[in-house]
Amino acid sequence: xxxxxxxxxxxxxxxxxxxxxxxxxxxxxxxxxxxxxxxxxxxxxxxxxxxxxxxxxxxxxxxxxxxxxxxxxxxxxxxxxxxxxxxxxxxxxxxxxxxxxxxxxxxxxxxxxxxxxxxxxxxxxxxxxxxxxxxxxxxxxxxxxxxxxxxxxxxxxxxxxxxxxxxxxxxxxxxxxxxxxxxxxxxxxxxxxxxxxxxxxxxxxxxxxxxxxxxxxxxxxxxxxxxxxxxxxxxxxxxxxxxxxxxxxxxxxxxxxxxxxxxxxxxxxxxxxxxxxxxxxxxxxxxxxxxxxxxxxxxxxxxxxxxxxxxxxxxxxxxxxxxxxxxxxxxxxxxxxxxxxxxxxxxxxxxxxxxxxxxxxxxxxxxxxxxxxxxxxxxxxxxxxxxxxxx
Amino acid sequence: xxxxxxxxxxxxxxxxxxxxxxxxxxxxxxxxxxxxxxxxxxxxxxxxxxxxxxxxxxxxxxxxxxxxxxxxxxxxxxxxxxxxxxxxxxxxxxxxxxxxxxxxxxxxxxxxxxxxxxxxxxxxxxxxxxxxxxxxxxxxxxxxxxxxxxxxxxxxxxxxxxxxxxxxxxxxxxxxxxxxxxxxxxxxxxxxxxxxxxxxxxxxxxxxxxxxxxxxxxxxxxxxxxxxxxxxxxxxxxxxxxxxxxxxxxxxxxxxxxxxxxxxxxx
Amino acid sequence: xxxxxxxxxxxxxxxxxxxxxxxxxxxxxxxxxxxxxxxxxxxxxxxxxxxxxxxxxxxxxxxxxxxxxxxxxxxxxxxxxxxxx
Numbered sequence: 001x002x003x004x005x006x007x008x009x010x011x012x013x014x015x016x017x018x019x020x021x022x023x024x025x026x027x028x029x030x031x032x033x034x035x036x037x038x039x040x041x042x043x044x045x046x047x048x049x050x051x052x053x054x055x056x057x058x059x060x061x062x063x064x065x066x067x068x069x070x071x072x073x074x075x076x077x078x079x080x081x082x083x084x085x086x087x088x089x090x091x092x093x094x095x096x097x098x099x100x101x102x103x104x105x106x107x108x109x110x111x112x113x114x115x116x117x118x119x120x121x122x123x124x125x126x127x128x129x130x131x132x133x134x135x136x137x138x139x140x141x142x143x144x145x146x147x148x149x150x151x152x153x154x155x156x157x158x159x160x161x162x163x164x165x166x167x168x169x170x171x172x173x174x175x176x177x178x179x180x181x182x183x184x185x186x187x188x189x190x191x192x193x194x195x196x197x198x199x200x201x202x203x204x205x206x207x208x209x210x211x212x213x214x215x216x217x218x219x220x221x222x223x224x225x226x227x228x229x230x231x232x233x234x235x236x237x238x239x240x241x242x243x244x245x246x247x248x249x250x251x252x253x254x255x256x257x258x259x260x261x262x263x264x265x266x267x268x269x270x271x272x273x274x275x276x277x278x279x280x281x282x283x284x285x286x287x288x289x290x291x292x293x294x295x296x297x298x299x300x301x302x303x304x305x306x307x308x309x310x311x312x313x314x315x316x317x318x319x320x321x322x323x324x325x326x327x328x329x330x331x332x333x334x335x336x337x338x339x340x341x342x343x344x345x346x347x348x349x350x351x352x353x354x355x356x357x358x359x360x361x362x363x364x365x366x367x368x369x370x371x372x373x374x375x376x377x378x379x380x381x382x383x384x385x386x387x388x389x390x391x
Numbered sequence: 392x393x394x395x396x397x398x399x400x401x402x403x404x405x406x407x408x409x410x411x412x413x414x415x416x417x418x419x420x421x422x423x424x425x426x427x428x429x430x431x432x433x434x435x436x437x438x439x440x441x442x443x444x445x446x447x448x449x450x451x452x453x454x455x456x457x458x459x460x461x462x463x464x465x466x467x468x469x470x471x472x473x474x475x476x477x478x479x480x481x482x483x484x485x486x487x488x489x490x491x492x493x494x495x496x497x498x499x500x501x502x503x504x505x506x507x508x509x510x511x512x513x514x515x516x517x518x519x520x521x522x523x524x525x526x527x528x529x530x531x532x533x534x535x536x537x538x539x540x541x542x543x544x545x546x547x548x549x550x551x552x553x554x555x556x557x558x559x560x561x562x563x564x565x566x567x568x569x570x571x572x573x574x575x576x577x578x579x580x581x582x583x584x585x586x587x588x589x590x591x592x593x594x595x596x597x598x599x600x601x602x603x604x605x606x607x608x609x610x611x612x613x614x615x616x617x618x619x620x621x622x623x624x625x626x627x628x629x630x631x632x633x634x635x636x637x638x639x640x641x642x643x644x645x646x647x648x649x650x651x652x653x654x655x656x657x658x
Numbered sequence: 659x660x661x662x663x664x665x666x667x668x669x670x671x672x673x674x675x676x677x678x679x680x681x682x683x684x685x686x687x688x689x690x691x692x693x694x695x696x697x698x699x700x701x702x703x704x705x706x707x708x709x710x711x712x713x714x715x716x717x718x719x720x721x722x723x724x725x726x727x728x729x730x731x732x733x734x735x736x737x738x739x740x741x742x743x
Contacts, residue, residue, distance in 0.1 A: 039491065040490065066490045070483075070516075072516075078477065078483035078513070079483050079490075081474075081480075082474065082484035082486065082487030082489075083490065085487075085488060086454070086491045088491040105480065205454050205473065205488075206492055207451050207472055207495050207496075208453075208471060208472050209452075210451070213469070213470055214473070217474070217475035218475065219475060221463075403704045403705055404667055406665060409729060410665065410710070410729075411729055413725050413727045414723065415724045420721065424672055424720065429676035429719075430676035430678060430719065433719075434719040434721070435716075589717070590712070590713040590716035593716045593717065594716060630675075630677060631677045631680075631681075633676075633678070
């Protein structure tokens with residue numbers, strides 16, 4: 001049984017005295033990363049993640065960091081691998097298709113435990129499967145955080161680097177066009193949960209100064225602990241890939257995910273105590289769902305609200321609680337039904353689960369469409385709200 | 392015949408007074424053995440590479456980014472920090488590392504399948520940007536680790552498991568000469584090709600690798616050395632036939648020598 | 659008095675029997691054994707006449723050779739110091 005932590009309503013609370021700015025979400029996230037110590041960034045222009053690159057191109061040189069506009073996303077993710085391996089906090093932001101391109105290295109960075117931060121400012125919310133099931137191979141999962149506001153994007157930047165190094169595990173931040181381009185007042189201060197001391201970085205390959213050499217690898221190769229001074233030991237019986245236990249990184253990843261899920265699951269909830277139906281959504285879309293729930297309450301419908309902040313680890317327990325009380329869940333997302341599958345897994349058939357979302361994009365296919373609207377969501381809530389007479 | 396457990400050195404193998412040791416394995420190669428095939432040329436290149444690192448005093452400053460191939464196993468042999476990269480991606484990974492740690496000596500170790508086939512984009516852009524890394528290609532004109540398949544450097548007529556009748560231009564196109572291709576890039580400071588099919592070739596390759604590493608150490612730009620190596624397994628010849636096969640079939644297509652050298656380099 | 663100007667120590671347990679050293683030896687003092695080592699390969703055996711030229715060590719992919727060579731004495735070194743001009 002894991003401890004599911006509560007998060008603040010997206011957009012609430014600025015740390016008193018902290019520096020503030022009025023920034024669009026993509027810029028806010030970028031500045032949050034800088035404040036968290038990120039000093040290496042790669043990007044490739046692609047709507048709607050382009051602005052993160054633009055911000056970093058201006059800002060990174062100011063703090064003595066490196067920003068590279070790469071010639072391909074695949075190059076970028078591997079540069080981030082190299083820089084992270086050198087001990088420097090590194091990040092890349094891309095979009096949807098670009099994320100697909102990077103999947104091989106993303107998968108291997110999980111297996112190799114390369115704690116980088118990867119951002120998908122996506123088109124719509126149709127990359128939920130890609131983020132959480134993984135468009136990649138092997139048993140990998142990243143830690144996936146879905147901020148719902150510019151402030152939460154700032155907090156998520158600090159948190160992503162912290163969690164990545166705490167667990168030595170890459171972290172994926174999943175946003176979208178609206179998050180990236182909506183401007184809000186934000187303040188910059190590390191969230192309290194990111195202030196715990198981090199483990200020493202004993203895996204960094206930055207030149208074997210006064211120590212035995214290290215090998216940063218995803219293939220399960222391992223240098224023997226008892227190598228004599230100056231002589232790295234064998235990889236395994238037979239050397240080379242023979243004798244290498246290539247399944248060990250996969251099994252380690254699965255075990256680590258259980259540990260992560262036990263303590264890092266985070267969710268925002270409201271009005272659950274007397275709820276007759278729950279509406280759930282993720283990301284900035286959650287704010288529309290929450291507002292619709294508030295309007296529904298004003299009409300006398302007892303609607304509760306759940307917004308997963310960590311998509312991995314997913315707050316199955318929260319939905320299990322709801323399901324165990326027989327409360328139906330309506331899932332609103334900007335896709336053809338992806339998070340709804342995880343909701344069903346959480347509810348485990350004990351209550352109805354309604355998918356009330358749809359793909360809603362603007363004409364360009366990059367942004368959000370007219371259905372991402374609180375009144376529309378309210379209408380969908382009315383359609384599925386249980387009509388039996390409540391006691 | 393009986394199997395010897397620890398063979399006795401023959402009487403001529405006696406170090407007499409007045410003899411000094413003139414050749415020994417670099418300590419940067421450790422005491423481990425490798426499982427690469429008998430007659431493989433790659434270990435020769437790796438040996439002289441490590442000798443250079445030792446002679447330059449750069450062991451503690453060095454990070455090697457290895458691609459995926461038989462040579463990946465050398466991570467267990469080389470007494471320097473290593474990162475393993477995905478197939479073809481080492482130049483990008485080395486770029487990230489070098490950009491954040493510019494005073495380190497960063498080089499890639501890749502095969503022709505890795506660098507010139509899968510990863511040609513990565514090496515071209517690193518060269519174009521003039522990244523101050525050294526890219527080292529072990530070119531045996533085959534995907535050796537998977538058993539002997541065509542790469543972008545397999546030569547016309549070469550029989551592999553994916554070109555059973557021999558590579559032909561009509562069906563398979565022509566091999567790529569990478570150092571020649573990068574000649575016009577302003578960011579590229581040093582380009583060379585060596586061979587390890589003879590002792591003289593191995594010694595010359597050591598000098599070429601040294602020049603490339605010095606180019607990096609002086610911050611002069613991108614450096615690349617392609618080393619043609621024997622692959623009897625991938626060429627379906629005996630280990631003893633490897634050097635002859637290399638000389639007759641590969642070196643006419645991949646001529647050895649220095650193609651580009653910074654004027655200020657004196658090594 | 660040494661018959662050879664040089665010698666090699668061969669770590670025969672590392673050898674994989676590739677035989678690349680045999681033809682590169684100028685005085686032809688390397689010959690493959692009949693016996694095999696622990697991993698099943700024949701290995702080079704040295705006869706008299708090694709010059710310590712290092713060519714075998716350069717070509718060996720398994721780093722089997724250590725090479726020794728007589729430091730070049732001039733004829734005068736054999737003469738007592740007080741007799742040297």
